[in-house]
Amino acid sequence: xxxxxxxxxxxxxxxxxxxxxxxxxxxxxxxxxxxxxxxxxxxxxxxxxxxxxxxxxxxxxxxxxxxxxxxxxxxxxxxxxxxxxxxxxxxxxxxxxxxxxxxxxxxxxxxxxxxxxxxxxxxxxxxxxxxxxxxxxxxxxxxxxxxxxxxxxxxxxxxxxxxxxxxxxxxxxxxxxxxxxxxxxxxxxxxxxxxxxxxxxxxxxxxxxxxxxxxxxxxx
Amino acid sequence: xxxxxxxxxxxxxxxxxxxxxxxxxxxxxxxxxxxxxxxxxxxxxxxxxxxxxxxxxxxxxxxxxxxxxxxxxxxxxxxxxxxxxxxxxxxxxxxxxxxxxxxxxxxxxxxxxxxxxxxxxxxxxxxxxxxxxxxxxxxxxxxxxxxxxxxxxxxxxxxxxxxxxxxxxxxxxxxxxxxxxxxxxxxxxxxxxxxxxxxxxxxxxxxxxxxxxxxxxxxxxxxxxxxxxxxxxxxxxxxxxxxxxxxxxxxxxxxxxxxxxxxxxxxxxxxxxxxxxxxxxxxxxxxxxxx
Numbered sequence: 001x002x003x004x005x006x007x008x009x010x011x012x013x014x015x016x017x018x019x020x021x022x023x024x025x026x027x028x029x030x031x032x033x034x035x036x037x038x039x040x041x042x043x044x045x046x047x048x049x050x051x052x053x054x055x056x057x058x059x060x061x062x063x064x065x066x067x068x069x070x071x072x073x074x075x076x077x078x079x080x081x082x083x084x085x086x087x088x089x090x091x092x093x094x095x096x097x098x099x100x101x102x103x104x105x106x107x108x109x110x111x112x113x114x115x116x117x118x119x120x121x122x123x124x125x126x127x128x129x130x131x132x133x134x135x136x137x138x139x140x141x142x143x144x145x146x147x148x149x150x151x152x153x154x155x156x157x158x159x160x161x162x163x164x165x166x167x168x169x170x171x172x173x174x175x176x177x178x179x180x181x182x183x184x185x186x187x188x189x190x191x192x193x194x195x196x197x198x199x200x201x202x203x204x205x206x207x208x209x210x211x212x213x214x215x216x217x218x219x220x
Numbered sequence: 221x222x223x224x225x226x227x228x229x230x231x232x233x234x235x236x237x238x239x240x241x242x243x244x245x246x247x248x249x250x251x252x253x254x255x256x257x258x259x260x261x262x263x264x265x266x267x268x269x270x271x272x273x274x275x276x277x278x279x280x281x282x283x284x285x286x287x288x289x290x291x292x293x294x295x296x297x298x299x300x301x302x303x304x305x306x307x308x309x310x311x312x313x314x315x316x317x318x319x320x321x322x323x324x325x326x327x328x329x330x331x332x333x334x335x336x337x338x339x340x341x342x343x344x345x346x347x348x349x350x351x352x353x354x355x356x357x358x359x360x361x362x363x364x365x366x367x368x369x370x371x372x373x374x375x376x377x378x379x380x381x382x383x384x385x386x387x388x389x390x391x392x393x394x395x396x397x398x399x400x401x402x403x404x405x406x407x408x409x410x411x412x413x414x415x416x417x418x419x420x421x422x423x424x425x426x427x428x429x430x431x432x433x434x435x436x437x438x439x440x441x442x443x444x445x446x447x448x449x450x451x452x453x454x455x456x457x458x459x460x461x462x463x464x465x466x467x468x469x470x471x472x473x474x475x476x477x478x479x480x481x482x483x484x485x486x487x488x489x490x491x492x493x494x495x496x497x498x499x500x501x502x503x504x505x506x507x508x509x510x511x
Contacts, residue, residue, distance in 0.1 A: 009370035016323030017435035019335040050382040053488040054433030104382040126380030
């Protein structure tokens with residue numbers, strides 16, 4: 001089931017005017033920021049369908065910027081986020097894209113700084129709830145509302161087992177997990193939604209294992 | 221975990237507990253949280269709703285100037301004249317519109333189930349409160365009951381205008397408020413389901429056609445519709461009127477109708493009222509572009 005909490009329905013507490021176009025957009029931006037692990041210097045944001053047609057009226061633009069700055073949905077600075085982004089050296093470009101997409105509220109975010117880049121596609125499915133559907137070319141299904149770890153790794157036997165073994169040792173329960181790869185034996189992405197936030201020590205322990213390339217996390 | 225309204229009502233009946241309690245127990249179970257913890261979070265949401273109404277009744281204005289001040293107008297009218305529709309109904313309408321005026325002014329609100337429809341549930345709650353004199357706990361329970369019904373809609377259909385039109389937003393919100401009002405007034409779980417079904421039936425086909433793509437026109441007044449329909453439906457159900465079409469089938473109909481709606485009527489600001497001469501003119505004025 002897409003919604004599993006009463007607070008998905010009665011909530012979130014947020015700055016108006018739209019739960020899907022403002023609060024949801026902020027959460028997509030925040031997910032991108034969290035996965036990038038630091039504040040980006042630039043962002044190119046592609047907007048589709050209802051997002052593209054109404055983003056100015058709904059404040060989708062400032063909400064996405066707010067998310068990239070690390071703001072929660074009820075942050076009073078939200079409506080000033082575009083100015084704050086500029087002050088903080090974050091250049092944002094919005095592009096209305098006419099391509100057909102699966103969901104009417106879709107945003108594709110490219111962010112980066114001098115060294116790193118990240119590409120993420122998110123959809124806002126209603127009432128402030130979002131799903132991340134693509135990360136760096138990998139298809140996935142991740143709600144930004146739960147803690148999660150994302151592990152880029154080499155597609156080799158035993159890698160998944162070594163990860164789950166560490167999580168089990170630290171008594172971390174997995175709520176949802178999926179693995180995607182671009183081709184046999186190439187890079188793969190493990191997406192693990194968990195019930196509690198994962199500490200940095202555990203991430204370091206995971207990082208030290210063989211075939212693990214990069215780890216990022218979403219806190220909730 | 222309940223998936224349908226029928227299951228929700230059955231759980232409440234067999235366990236002899238109100239629907240709010242079914243929702244609370246499920247939340248405790250699924251999220252592994254204590255009752256106290258969940259109540260505290262819901263109380264915070266209730267407080268946000270109360271604050272938004274208070275702010276609205278002092279008068280707010282959106283950035284565009286399209287909305288604001290109507291909640292105050294209605295309250296003033298109620299004090300000075302004898303309203304035709306009765307004080308509770310009009311109070312609900314005023315507070316529902318007020319909440320959405322705060323939302324349009326980019327103030328803080330609690331989405332129920334969405335921001336565009338955030339007025340229906342609190343508007344209804346803070347109006348029926350004056351007659352039913354609930355405790356703070358009963359007011360919090362009102363939100364759990366509303367949430368339980370919204371939960372079923374969200375998982376079986378949709379709650380966003382972009383996906384299913386305004387019937388999915390104000391339709392769902394009004395129906396949630398109706399069901400919760402019945403419980404607070406001492407009605408049965410089945411009566412809650414009937415009030416829910418009656419409200420949603422009357423909202424079927426309602427499109428999402430915001431002028432200039434803003435959550436202002438007609439959204440603010442659609443919340444007046446949602447809360448007034450909620451109270452009328454609650455009264456119908458408490459009087460013993462039942463819905464000939466069961467609640468779950470009404471949700472199914474709402475889903476199919478939403479799927480048939482063209483994108484121009486699903487929160488793109490392209491059809492319906494947005495595409496009237498005045499709607500287009502307002503958009504041009506606000507964004508300074510020819511459309």
